[in-house]
Amino acid sequence: MTLKKTLLASLIGATIAGGALLPLTASAETLRIGYSADPETLDIHEQLSGGMLRFSHLAFDPLVRWTKDFDFEPRLATEWEQTDDTHIRMTLREGVTFHSGNPFTAKDVVWTIERLQESPDYKAIFEPIASAEAIDDYTVEITTTEPYPLMLNLATYIFPMDSEFYTGETDSGNDKAEIVKAGNSFASRNVSGTGPFRLTDRRQGVRVDFERFEDYWDTETEGNVSSIVLTPISENASRVAALLSGGVDFIDAVPPNDLERIRESGDVELIEVPGTRIIGFQLNEEKVEAFQDVRVRQAVDLAINQQGIADRLMRGFATPAGQFSPEGYSGHNPDLVPRYDLERAQELMAEAGYEDGFTVDMIAPNNRYVNDAQIAQAVANMLSRINIRVNLRTMPLAQYWPEYDTRQSDIAMLGWHSDTEDSANFFQYLSFCIDDETGAGQYNYGNYCNEEIDALVTEADSVTDLERRNEMLREAEAMLYEDVGFVMLHWQNLAYAAANGVDIEPVVNAIDFPYLGDLVISR
């Protein structure tokens, strides 16, 4: 009798399990992606870039990841607890395996954090971490040097690597773990992560092939993509054509000029997401004395019609901004909106004694941000109405940055995305008083300096009570708004498009890393 019951139970069990697995196995789908770029390397710590993070989300899993609403979702870490001001304890998921077959444990997390601290690109971001320690196989304790409120933000960057796989020496005697920029290291050619997709073939600049990892831990996901072919198509028109002709199923970075065309096409679907990259201008106070006067800076800000640029030039493809932090960020202050007022701007110029204006140089890239050169042109025209005559020079990205670094121009365009998805990062890089020792104000082109704001943001960064911290950051935004430490334009939107039946809407987000493991295709 018992035997029969057991048999019956296991039969039922098998049926249920089979039923649950059915949607996964029954509809094996290939996703053909046309991204604007392919991953630069396979070593996820070699370079911090959007392309690399997208790759990280395919072949690896982070400890936690961002949801669409900027909350944290557990991935390889299931629980976390701030034990005291400087310690956070994370419980790791059990039963996870790497693509190599090695089991995932706490030592991999510790190894990965230590490697991040060695990486030139991540070193600065991971500076607050003093050490990481494996308490047992599935518990990790991270110690910070000072009270640090953004530990979970950092955890979105911790994609545990297979420490066993990356330990040892290659045939030529090099350390498998070494991080070599633009070099031929083991990690830049071989990969073993825990992610939903296993890399099967890669021809750099031509295509990358992935297959779904058969032992992937997340069996609850409805994602049914069984293999991925990623083709980099850098030319905007070609990428759109590839989608419209059915050559690929999913593209990123739809150019604003093609938005209408894609919206109207019945075969593909356009998904727009408000982005988090702030676009704006920096006024060089070193070169132009007038910009040291807050009234002149305010006049510049008031003379620029952010809404007009967003509506007409960007065709609704941007959200006009009055502050660094986009909605959803901790420091977003809903009161700070663009304040275009040409008359007031002219008055301010007169008050400051610059009624007749002056002539300045402006530089802008022409292939970095969406419509960058046109935006710069429009802003130059707007400034001419308060008698600031602008000589605009635009140039390709490769030449723009060396030019930017010399800080020889009077106004420069810049777009910035916060690596930590947190408001403080904007201030630290763009508006902090320049300090070569600490690296503060590394992108503060105009040498703007307001020590009050700096002090407030610095203090906020050691407050672990997030409510109070957000309050302080909102205050900092308000102060910068008044003082015009950065001329805000807009947050550039993100646009993806996919063939009908490829349901990308739930898996794309404002941070531009589609979670393709969860993508459902129904054709």
Added chain:
Amino acid sequence: MIAFLIKRLMHAVLVMFVISVLAFAIQDNLGDPIQQMVGQSVPESEREALRERLGLNDSFLVQYGRFAKNAVQGDFGYSYFYREPALGVIARHLPATLELVFAATLIIVLLSVPIGVYSAIKPRAVLSRFFMGASIIGISIPVFLTAIVLIQIFSIGITVTLFPESTGWGAWLNGLLSTQGSMPSFGRGYDLVHVVGHWDTNMASWDGLKHLVLPAISLASIMLPLFIRLIRAEMMEVLQSEYVKYARAKGISMRRVYFVHALKNTMLPVITVGGVQIGTMVAYTILTETVFQWPGMGLMFLDAINRADIPLIVAYLMIVGVIFVVTNTIVDLVYGFVNPTVKLTGKPA
């Protein structure tokens, strides 16, 4: 013959030397490769260390000396982006470009000779006038426009609603002018057949050929009108010459006069121009390959410029220089066979 080849070899070396010096001289204006290699928040000290490691801080002479020393030994530097020797990267991309150029050349030869000859023999025929008109238009349309139009028509498809859909003839005309669009618009496809080494061919599978058609047509579109007009002009000139008149007077069939006696002499200048143009075509692939995302040298070069991948840029320019020298040499050799009165070494006869 041997002397000629040796002389050309020295030409090639000289060309490579001059190009490499020029490329090195302008590398500072190509942009900062470091910026492409690091994240935005990487501090200046790290950037400086990387610059030092890559030897970008050395003076022009030191950098060039190091490059030249390695280049003599066949090492043209290391691509920053591909993380492997630049020469290897180029070798990997070369077959795709050569196949494209070959396919385009094939289209040009197969179309320009009959069309050119026809419009020379019958200059007043309606068809000849049509070809001449079309070739003027063809010569003035830039290649990327041709490419985009081809993609729109044959890959994406167009729907024409110019005529009233309700009437029978309107619907028929609309249907006639609309296209479905099923041709692939990018890349070489997934059905490549491996031949040898880095060479995977598009020419051995149906899918591969389909991917090749549109890029080859748009690449051919620049040269085709030129050759049609060239062949027509040469042929008309030859038809006026004494020996043709004599052949006709002798009663040789017109067919034989046109295609055996006249065509031979028509082709002499065409071969010279053609050889040079094949070299130019390698350069034109930059545009065609970019629009069609054709993974050849042209696309690779444009990407390298965008990334300021200087070693790859320098190596590419030198290789293209060599390709020019080689095609010119081959043209001269072929010319010598076709027209034995030409002395290769250029000594007075």
